[in-house]
Amino acid sequence: MYDRILIRFGDLTLKGKNQSDFIKLLYKMLEEKLSGLPVELEKKHDHAYVILNGYDYNKVIERLDLVAGIYSYSLVKKIARDLDILKIEALNYINELIKEPTTFKVETKRADKTFPLTSMEVSKLVSAHLLKNNQNLKVDVHHPKLELKIEVRSDGIYLFNGQIRGLGGYPTGIAGKGLLMLSGGIDSPVAGFLAMKQGIKIECIHFESTPLTSIESAQKVIDLVKVMAKYAPNNKILLHMVPFKDLHMALLDKIPESYNITVMRRMMYRIATLVAQKHKDLVLINGESVGQVASQTLQSMATINEVTNMPVIRPLATYDKVDIIALSRKIKAFDISIKPFEDCCTVYVPKAPATAPRAYKARHFEEAIPYVDLVNEAVENTKSIWISKELDLDLSMYGLEVGEALAEYNKTK
Numbered sequence: 001m002y003d004r005i006l007i008r009f010g011d012l013t014l015k016g017k018n019q020s021d022f023i024k025l026l027y028k029m030l031e032e033k034l035s036g037l038p039v040e041l042e043k044k045h046d047h048a049y050v051i052l053n054g055y056d057y058n059k060v061i062e063r064l065d066l067v068a069g070i071y072s073y074s075l076v077k078k079i080a081r082d083l084d085i086l087k088i089e090a091l092n093y094i095n096e097l098i099k100e101p102t103t104f105k106v107e108t109k110r111a112d113k114t115f116p117l118t119s120m121e122v123s124k125l126v127s128a129h130l131l132k133n134n135q136n137l138k139v140d141v142h143h144p145k146l147e148l149k150i151e152v153r154s155d156g157i158y159l160f161n162g163q164i165r166g167l168g169g170y171p172t173g174i175a176g177k178g179l180l181m182l183s184g185g186i187d188s189p190v191a192g193f194l195a196m197k198q199g200i201k202i203e204c205i206h207f208e209s210t211p212l213t214s215i216e217s218a219q220k221v222i223d224l225v226k227v228m229a230k231y232a233p234n235n236k237i238l239l240h241m242v243p244f245k246d247l248h249m250a251l252l253d254k255i256p257e258s259y260n261i262t263v264m265r266r267m268m269y270r271i272a273t274l275v276a277q278k279h280k281d282l283v284l285i286n287g288e289s290v291g292q293v294a295s296q297t298l299q300s301m302a303t304i305n306e307v308t309n310m311p312v313i314r315p316l317a318t319y320d321k322v323d324i325i326a327l328s329r330k331i332k333a334f335d336i337s338i339k340p341f342e343d344c345c346t347v348y349v350p351k352a353p354a355t356a357p358r359a360y361k362a363r364h365f366e367e368a369i370p371y372v373d374l375v376n377e378a379v380e381n382t383k384s385i386w387i388s389k390e391l392d393l394d395l396s397m398y399g400l401e402v403g404e405a406l407a408e409y410n411k412t413k
Helices: 010-014 016-034 057-064 083-097 119-133 187-197 215-229 245-254 257-278 298-305 321-330 359-366 371-380 402-411
Strands: 004-008 040-043 047-051 072-079 102-110 137-139 146-153 156-161 176-181 200-208 236-243 283-285 383-388
Touching: 004 057, 016 040, 016 047, 016 057, 057 072, 072 083, 083 119, 083 146, 083 156, 102 119, 119 137, 119 146, 176 187, 176 257, 187 200, 187 215, 187 283, 187 321, 200 215, 200 257, 200 283, 215 236, 215 383, 215 402, 236 257, 236 371, 236 402, 245 257, 245 371, 257 283, 257 298, 257 359, 257 371, 298 359, 383 402
Parallel strands: 102 137, 102 146, 176 200, 176 283, 200 236
Antiparallel strands: 004 047, 004 072, 040 047, 072 156, 146 156, 236 383
């Protein structure tokens, strides 16, 4: 019944002089995500069509669901600009949609003003024909269960019913690039997804402590990046693996237990800032949600944030956990995130972490370790790898430490 999909851009049309840049990038993303499918992309000024060429529209929609910047889309049938054909095709369209009594409404948009009938006249003509030939229909102009949309354009007439919500937001990359602090948990991959949805191209940074933590914990991170890569430009994301073991051991040895997580996070922010500056990332991004754990109280955030001069974006700051989990399931990250492999933030968790840590105390405790040298060493030895959604990499095949495993893997490429 359908031969194309109508794509609407939503907020992109409000961008004024920058509108063309947004739409150009959106078209590029659409072309990337639809690559390999036997369909065509028809570009218009403020919308687009995917011409199906007989291909399964459900499979196309799966690809469209990966593209930020799309407000909504509709399944459409295009017909000739002929009133008799319109009546016949509208009836066929409705007959395929409904099998039992329902209310309906016809709404026409006459984009081409040269068409001989007004929008209201087209709606009345089609409604009368439908009522005469389908006994299951009853008109309800205020709260119809079914609304047949008709758009009259210069190249044809378009029939559709309803809208499917897209991701919304803005094309990934239009806002610049940010560095996502990625753990192996539920929150940070969702934060990365939301950042991409709002136009930020992301790189990821993970702090690994093998062999203090298992190689499987690092593998879980790689698998989570593969999930996020589906939404990224070119279906790939750069992952920076930071060797955190030496710094981690120093913290466990020298820092009072109640301040261990606070100081550890401060070290992570220092490292992330240096890596972000090196790779020209404009902001840091993380999965913190206010009050969710001890290190995410406002006092903790302020104390931890003190060590960086970069903006920090927290997409989940006001989210409830149940909503975060729902998004995690939506992007198919949840089952990976809950695998029972601990990262360096969850191993050796203190029994009574400080919930209102003071910056001056954190600075005092840090004096017990040569953290500047350890931070610089961690940055210098960071291994970076491009993660694509198709990447076939099993770290456990190469060794017990991530750095060694990635070095061996890179030799094969």
